[in-house]
Amino acid sequence: MIAVANGGGALSRREFLKASGAxxxxxxxxxxxxxxxxxxxxxxxxxAIGKTLDASEVDGFFxxxxxxxxxxxxxxxxxxxxxxxxxxxxxxxxxGIDVARIRIIEGDTGLTPDQGATAGSTGIMRGGVQIRQAxxxxxxxxxxxxxxxxxxxxxxxxxxxxxxxxxxxxxxLGFGELIGDKRFGLKLDAKAPLRDPSAYTMVGxxxxxxxxxxxxxxxxxxMQDFSVPGMLHGRVIRPSSVGAKxxxxxxxxxxxxxxxxxxxxxxxxxVVADDEWDAIRAARALKATWTKEEGLVxxxxxxxxxxxxxxxxxxTLMKRGDARAALAAGKPLxxxxxxxxxxxxxxxxxxxxxxxxxxxxxxxxxxxxxxxLRGIVARLMQLPAEAVRVVYLDGAGCYGMNGHDDAAADxxxxxxxxxxxVRVQWMREDEHAWDPKGPPQLLDLEGTLTPDGRIGAWKxxxxxxxxxxxxxxxxLLGPAAAGIAQPMGISTGLxxxxxxxxxxxxxVEVMVHWLKDAPLRPSNIRAPGKVANCFxxxxxxxxxxxxxxxxxxxxxxQGLGDARGIEVLKRTVALLGWQPRPSPAPTANGxxxxxxxxxxxxxxxxxxxxxxxxxxxxxxRGSGAIRVKRLACAHxxxxxxxxxxxxxxIEGNLLQTLSRTLHEETKFDRxxxxxxxxxxxxxxxxxxxxxxxxxxxxxxxxPPLGAGEAAATPVPAALANAVFDACGVRLRTAPFTRExxxxxxxxMATENKRKA
Amino acid sequence: xxxxRLSVNGESRSVTVSDPKxxxxxxxxxxxxLTGAKYGCGLGQCGxxxxxxxxxxxxSCLVPVSSVGAKxxxxxxGLxxxxxxxxxxxxxxxxxAAQCGYCVNGMVMTSAALLAQKPRATLGECKAALAxxxxxxxxxxxxxxxxxxxxxxxxxKA
Ligand code: FES
Ligand code: FES
Numbered sequence: 050m051i052a053v054a055n056g057g058g059a060l061s062r063r064e065f066l067k068a069s070g071a072x073x074x075x076x077x078x079x080x081x082x083x084x085x086x087x088x089x090x091x092x093x094x095x096x097a098i099g100k101t102l103d104a105s106e107v108d109g110f111f112x113x114x115x116x117x118x119x120x121x122x123x124x125x126x127x128x129x130x131x132x133x134x135x136x137x138x139x140x141x142x143x144x145g146i147d148v149a150r151i152r153i154i155e156g157d158t159g160l161t162p163d164q165g166a167t168a169g170s171t172g173i174m175r176g177g178v179q180i181r182q183a184x185x186x187x188x189x190x191x192x193x194x195x196x197x198x199x200x201x202x203x204x205x206x207x208x209x210x211x212x213x214x215x216x217x218x219x220x221x222l223g224f225g226e227l228i229g230d231k232r233f234g235l236k237l238d239a240k241a242p243l244r245d246p247s248a249y250t251m252v253g254x255x256x257x258x259x260x261x262x263x264x265x266x267x268x269x270x271x272m273q274d275f276s277v278p279g280m281l282h283g284r285v286i287r288p289s290s291v292g293a294k295x296x297x298x299x300x301x302x303x304x305x306x307x308x309x310x311x312x313x314x315x316x317x318x319x320v321v322a323d324d325e326w327d328a329i330r331a332a333r334a335l336k337a338t339w340t341k342e343e344g345l346v347x348x349x350x351x352x353x354x355x356x357x358x359x360x361x362x363x364x365t366l367m368k369r370g371d372a373r374a375a376l377a378a379g380k381p382l383x384x385x386x387x388x389x390x391x392x393x394x395x396x397x398x399x400x401x402x403x404x405x406x407x408x409x410x411x412x413x414x415x416x417x418x419x420x421x422l423r424g425i426v427a428r429l430m431q432l433p434a435e436a437v438r439v440v441y442l443d444g445a446g447c448y449g450m451n452g453h454d455d456a457a458a459d460x461x462x463x464x465x466x467x468x469x470x471v472r473v474q475w476m477r478e479d480e481h482a483w484d485p486k487g488p489p490q491l492l493d494l495e496g497t498l499t500p501d502g503r504i505g506a507w508k509x510x511x512x513x514x515x516x517x518x519x520x521x522x523x524x525l526l527g528p529a530a531a532g533i534a535q536p537m538g539i540s541t542g543l544x545x546x547x548x549x550x551x552x553x554x555x556x557v558e559v560m561v562h563w564l565k566d567a568p569l570r571p572s573n574i575r576a577p578g579k580v581a582n583c584f585x586x587x588x589x590x591x592x593x594x595x596x597x598x599x600x601x602x603x604x605x606x607q608g609l610g611d612a613r614g615i616e617v618l619k620r621t622v623a624l625l626g627w628q629p630r631p632s633p634a635p636t637a638n639g640x641x642x643x644x645x646x647x648x649x650x651x652x653x654x655x656x657x658x659x660x661x662x663x664x665x666x667x668x669x670r671g672s673g674a675i676r677v678k679r680l681a682c683a684h685x686x687x688x689x690x691x692x693x694x695x696x697x698x699i700e701g702n703l704l705q706t707l708s709r710t711l712h713e714e715t716k717f718d719r720x721x722x723x724x725x726x727x728x729x730x731x732x733x734x735x736x737x738x739x740x741x742x743x744x745x746x747x748x749x750x751x752p753p754l755g756a757g758e759a760a761a762t763p764v765p766a767a768l769a770n771a772v773f774d775a776c777g778v779r780l781r782t783a784p785f786t787r788e789x790x791x792x793x794x795x796x797m798a799t800e801n802k803r804k805a
Numbered sequence: 806x807x808x809x810r811l812s813v814n815g816e817s818r819s820v821t822v823s824d825p826k827x828x829x830x831x832x833x834x835x836x837x838x839l840t841g842a843k844y845g846c847g848l849g850q851c852g853x854x855x856x857x858x859x860x861x862x863x864x865s866c867l868v869p870v871s872s873v874g875a876k877x878x879x880x881x882x883g884l885x886x887x888x889x890x891x892x893x894x895x896x897x898x899x900x901x902a903a904q905c906g907y908c909v910n911g912m913v914m915t916s917a918a919l920l921a922q923k924p925r926a927t928l929g930e931c932k933a934a935l936a937x938x939x940x941x942x943x944x945x946x947x948x949x950x951x952x953x954x955x956x957x958x959x960x961x962k963a
Contacts (some may be wrong), residue, residue, distance in 0.1 A: 129905030129942055257901060264906035265897040265913055266890055267841020267881035273907075274840035307823045325835050326827045396845050396853060396941045397907040445907035446942045477846040693901055697947070701904055704943030727850040727939060735935040738945045 097122075097160055104162035107190070107233040110183040111140075117211050117225030118150045124164030125176035126156035127260070128417060129446045130757055131694030132172045134258045138690055139177045142252045143184035143244060144191075145208030146224065156419040156441030166418035168449065168573060169543070170657065170755020173690055177753065185241035187233060194227045246688065246749035253747060255693030260443075272415040272442040272453075273400045273474055280402065280470040282325040283463040284332035285527060286318045287483055290342040290720035291569070295530075299336035306331045312466045317531035319463050321471060329476070343719040346568050352387055354568065355491045355512040361565045362515070367549050370556035375506030379497035382596055384589055386494070387782045388581030388765075389714035391487040392724070393574055394732060397445030398480040399452030403460035404470035405430060410437045410461060411470075415444025416453045425454065425522045426461055429533050448705070450523055450540070450572035452484040458527040481730055482722040485523050486715055487574030488514045488541045488567045490581035492548070494589040502597035504608060506556035509548040509586065513578065514571055515563035516541040523572045541571050543654075544578025547762070550586055551652050552608030569717065576758035579653070580706060580765060581783075587649035587766030588781065591632065591773065600629040601770065605650060613659045617683040617746060618650050621661035624681035624742040632774040643668045645775025649763035658759035659685040659746075662703065664739070666771040668778075673791030675772060676737070677707060683744040684760055687751035695756045699743055702760035708733035710765040712784050809870055813837060814883025825871035830854045832870045833880060841881035841910050845939070852911030852938035856880050862918035881910045884917060893917045896951040904942035911938045916952045926956045 097120065103109045104124070112120045121140050127133040133153060141148035154160050156167075164176045188208045195213035196203040199222065207216050214221025246252070263269035288295070295316040303309050303320065307327030312319045318337055322328040346354040402413040403426075410432060416422045419439040427434040444453060456473050463471040475483075491512040499505040517538025524537050548559045594604035602622050609615050625646060634645050648663035665679040684699050712731045716724045724730035769780045778793045808821045813833070820836045828847070833839040833856065845853030847866045854866040857879040885891035890898060893916050903909045912935065919926050919934040926934070931952045940948070 129903075131904075257898070261898050261901055261903050261906070262887035262890065262894075264903045264909055265881075265894045266885055266887050267839070267910055268887060269906060270840070271843070271907065273843065274834070324823060326831045327823055330824065394941055395907075396851065396905070396939060397843060398845075443905065446905035448941075474844065477848060477850075697901060697904060697944070700946050701943035704945060705941065708943075726848055727846060732939060732941065733943075733945075735932040735938070735945055735949070738932070738949065741946050 100160065102160070102162050104164060104179065105237055107183050107187050107235045107237060109162040110180050111187055111233070113224050113228050115225045115229035117223045117229065118152065119144065119146060119224070121151050121153045121180065122161040123153055123155050123176065123180060124161045124420065125167045125172045126417065126419070126441045127443060128167055129443070130172065130698060131258055131691055132167070132177070133260060134256055135173055135690040135694055136177045136180055138251050138254070138256060139181045140184040142249055143181050144188050146211040148251050148256060150211060157438070158420055158423045159438040159440070163420040166421060168417055170653070170757045170759065172755070172757065173753050174657070174755050177690065181243065182239065182241060183237050185243050186235060186238040189238070189241050190233055190235055191224060191227050195222050198222060198227070249749070253689050253692060253749065256691060258694065270442065271397070272413060272444040273397050275402055275413055275442055276472060277402060277404060277470045280472050281321040281323060281463070281467060282328040283319050283321045283460060283471045283473045284328045284476070285459045285473065286320070286332055286335055286337055287479060287526070288316070288339045290339065292342040292344050293339040296338040296340060302336040303331040303334050306334060311335065312463055314462060314466065315530065315532040317462060317527055319459065321463055321467055341720065345717055345719050347718050348390065348714065348716050351390065351489050351568050352491060355489065355564060359565045361563045363560060363562055365558065365560045366545060367557055367559040369554070372506045372508045372556040372558035375556040376495050376497060376508060379505065381495040381497050381506070382592060383493070383495045384592060384781060386492045386581070386585035386588060388490040388584060389783060390489050390569055391574060391709055391713045392481055392715050392730060393448050393451040393484050393487070394713070394730060395445040395447055395451045395480060395484070398475035398477055399456040399484070400444060400472070400474040401453065401457035401460045402470060402472045403457060403464045405461055405464040406468055408432060408436055412437065412439040412457055412461070413442055414439055414453055414457045415442055415447065416457065417447055417450065421522065422454055422457060425525070426457065429458060429525070429528045429535060430461055430465060449487070449542070449574040449577070450485055452480055454523065455483070455526050458525040462527050462531055478725040481725045483526060485572035486569045488544065488571040490544065490578065492582065492585040494585055496589060496593050498593060498597050502599055502604070504550060504552055504554040504593060507550050507554045507558070509559040511545060511548055511561040511582070513544055513561055513563060514539060514541050514567035515565070523570070539567050539571055540573065541567065542573030542577025546654050547579045547582045547651065548586065549655070550590060551614065551650065551655070552590065552605060553610060554608065569715065569722065575705070576761040579651070579758070579762045580709065583649060583651050583762040584765035584769065584783065587651070587763060588769045588779070591647065591766070591770040592779065595632050595773070598631050600631055601648060602627060603629055611652065613685050614650065614652055617659045617685050618661045620683035620744050620746070621663045621681050622648055624683065624744055625663045625665060625679060627663065632770065633777040634774050637775065637777040641670060643670055643775035645771045645773070647767050647770025647772070647774050649766035649770060651759060651762045653755070653759035653762065658754045658756065660759045660763060662760070662763035662767040664767050664771050666768065666775055668772055668775045668790065670776060670794060673787035673789070673794065675711060675768070675785055675790060677739040677768065679742060680707070680739045681742040682760055683746060684756070685746040685748060686754040686756045686759070687748050688753040689745060689747040690753055692745060692747070695745055696743055698756040699745070699760045700741060702758065703741065703764060704733060704738065706761040706764035707768070710768055710783050710785060711737070712786070714784050807871070809873070811873060811878060812875060813839070813878045814880060820870070822870055826869045828866050829856070829868040829870050829873060829878070830865040833865060839880045839882050843907055843910055845907070850939070851908070852915060853908055855911040855914040855938070857914060857918060860918070860921065862915045881913055884913065891917060892955050893920060893951070896954040897948070900947045900951040900954060902944055902947035902951040904944050908938065908940040908944070912940070912948050916948070920952070920955055924956065926952065928953060931956070
């Protein structure tokens with residue numbers, strides 16, 4: 050066993066080999082271990098090491114080579130979203146060069162500027178827009194150089210197809226001739242003119258993503274496929290209950306499993322082996338004894354716990370008129386909505402490779418925040434930031450912060466202890482049980498109607514786990530177990546947005562009771578907070594519309610002033626062939642399979658993307674099963690960069706959130722998470738995939754907004770509203786499992802009998 | 806340590822493993838450098854590890870290497886290349902049927918096995934065949950379109 054004292058240094062390679070009793074060179078299993086050299090992976094970009102990483106410099110983002118091709122250094126990473134083509138499209142358009150001549154490097158702290166995490170739908174909106182401005186600055190500079198060389202005024206020149214040439218025709222100069230392999234030495238110019246969208250030739254086009262052919266032929270090198278020479282495979286053994294202490298480890302329990310050996314650092318316990326299967330077998334076989342902890346509230350206790358606190362603060366987010374007085378004066382409708390703890394549930398368990406030796410660390414990670422991770426690794430490993438380089442590689446989709454950063458910390462601890470590069474891939478149960486979770490949300494809503502059937506007063510009261518202000522990272526599991534100090538706190542993302550109705554109402558109050566903690570370690574999950582908030586707000590809007598006896602679309606439109614909002618709402622219901630009438634449907638009291646429709650609307654963060662979702666559903670009154678037949682969505686994210694990539698993001702948002710709404714809740718008792726695989730945490734399956742109707746509104750004159758999250762948000766309310774329309778049952782707790790739907794139907798029947 | 810001779814993508818390959826129960830998935834990925842098949846769950850629940858054995862789509866995470874024998878293994882790498890993709894792969898490219906693409910190995914391999922059996926598979930048959938393949942990104946709709954593109958084009962090409 051290798052025992053390393055708290056925060057201790059690495060054993061040397063020789064000490065390691067001695068300690069583990071293994072001779073060097075033994076146990077290389079199989080001949081052709083895939084070795085993807087970094088240089089090969091990066092297409093020779095290593096030569097650029099030492100370039101500026103300054104995001105205020107054109108050279109931070111671009112290098113023009115002698116052959117006229119361009120390398121683009123992007124701090125934002127693809128994550129499966131299509132940024133890998135969309136950002137080069139924006140750059141190519143402004144520069145005036147074919148997008149095929151741009152190569153993109155993403156999220157490499159040695160090469161790319163820090164543009165912040167690829168999160169919060171900021172990839173295009175901020176990252177892409179910043180790069181577009183750098184490209185416009187570069188293009189103006191290229192035109193300036195050409196003007197001098199050609200002896201013509203800059204105004205007579207244009208940058209097209211990788212060269213600067215006279216507008217009137219005649220020979221031009223290629224970008225490579227103008228500046229090939231030399232630096233621009235220029236600050237980004239916020240005033241560099243952007244091209245007129247009406248003349249765009251690349252932006253907006255559904256240009257195919259460059260990585261898809263490799264992905265569908267098994268050649269794309271994912272984080273999980275990456276290896277370096279001399280690498281060990283590591284697995285970390287997590288405690289049997291959350292917060293447990295390691296009592297003892299029986300090292301002998303893994304004897305004979307290849308050259309597997311134990312690494313223990315306080316309560317952190319892992320195994321390493323040359324062969325991955327040996328590491329897995331050893332992790333399973335290892336006998337470790339833990340203390341038994343019972344500090345969790347359990348999934349069934351979350352709702353009560355949220356009402357109980359402890360709380361950190363109350364915050365009023367919006368106040369218009371006097372909602373409390375207006376509610377007190379009328380007969381308010383009241384309803385509570387609950388959204389459960391959920392997992393990111395990535396298809397590929399988190400993975401990282403770290404080589405930490407000689408006071409330096411190379412980290413390969415699929416983190417959505419490589420620059421942030423660099424600082425974290427440096428802090429935890431007590432290295433200067435300059436000694437750490439984090440390189441992004443695609444992982445399985447993460448949809449927020451899953452276990453990738455944890456896996457990197459695990460690998461760093463094991464690499465430091467062994468003096469070898471270590472690859473850690475989590476097992477399925479690690480990912481489901483231990484990824485930081487989407488936090489639970491509880492919302493109490495109250496509202497009244499005016500005599501003419503509009504919203505009179507509205508109050509939203511939220512109970513939410515509060516993110517610790519400016520917490521630099523989500524506290525990571527490995528370092529916590531190893532006893533390494535790290536900033537403790539919780540991270541949830543901007544989860545209190547969109548608690549307000551997006552419709553006219555004279556009296557509105559939105560407030561939040563901030564909880565000090567969360568039931569399980571939380572992090573941001575796709576569209577943080579806004580999936581649940583829109584579920585509550587748009588379900589309650591529907592409840593008010595039903596109370597007013599109005600068609601849900603008309604009810605919304607009478608209070609909606611924003612023209613872009615009105616347009617997506619109308620276009621969405623048109624896709625479904627919506628016929629105006631109040632909910633529930635006239636057939637709601639029938640037998641057998643009920644059919645209904647519902648819709649919901651969202652203006653993301655109140656100032657970004659406009660989106661509405663409508664759907665047609667069947668509810669089996671016998672089994673409680675919900676089947677979505679048709680799913681419609683109109684989406685306005687301003688200027689569309691890549692029409693097909695936007696569509697793919699919308700489809701993904703819709704289906705993933707349908708899954709979260711129908712099926713997903715992380716189950717846990719007082720000690721541990723019990724949703725540890727795909728049968729205890731089921732997600733949407735092919736037979737449940739509905740017909741989809743999508744309408745992407747392109748607004749070339751508007752700024753581009755995000756498409757990575759917004760369309761997720763109206764899905765739960767649209768579904769709940771459709772179920773209500775179908776059979777009169779109001780679902781206010783997700784997920785909408787069969788059992789829950791059935792129980793709600795029984796409760797409704799009892800209530801109706803009582804009333805009758 | 807036992808050594809096995811495997812037939813992989815038309816080639817005979819010899820592998821030595823420390824445990825005869827080692828799942829084929831790890832042998833393919835680590836010993837043979839064929840990383841197209843992915844580890845998703847190791848439990849037969851997700852399909853990310855799918856390969857063809859004797860023409861059938863199977864979960865390589867559940868197949869002990871010692872049980873394969875002389876049966877022919879085809880991995881996604883053996884199905885086609887970026888330059889010369891298999892018709893199913895070409896259809897996935899045409900429909901851009903991958904977001905993160907971690908599931909796509911299983912989607913391509915399962916669809917290819919289905920279409921080899923039933924070249925004109927219907928949408929219902931496609932959904933049923935893929936019911937055990939999970940995708941977290943929500944790419945299912947594109948995957949269905951890719952499969953239908955092949956099955957509906959099958960008549961004209963045959
Ligand atoms: S990895 Fe084999 S089915 Fe999931
Ligand atoms: S494309 Fe990401 S899991 Fe299917």
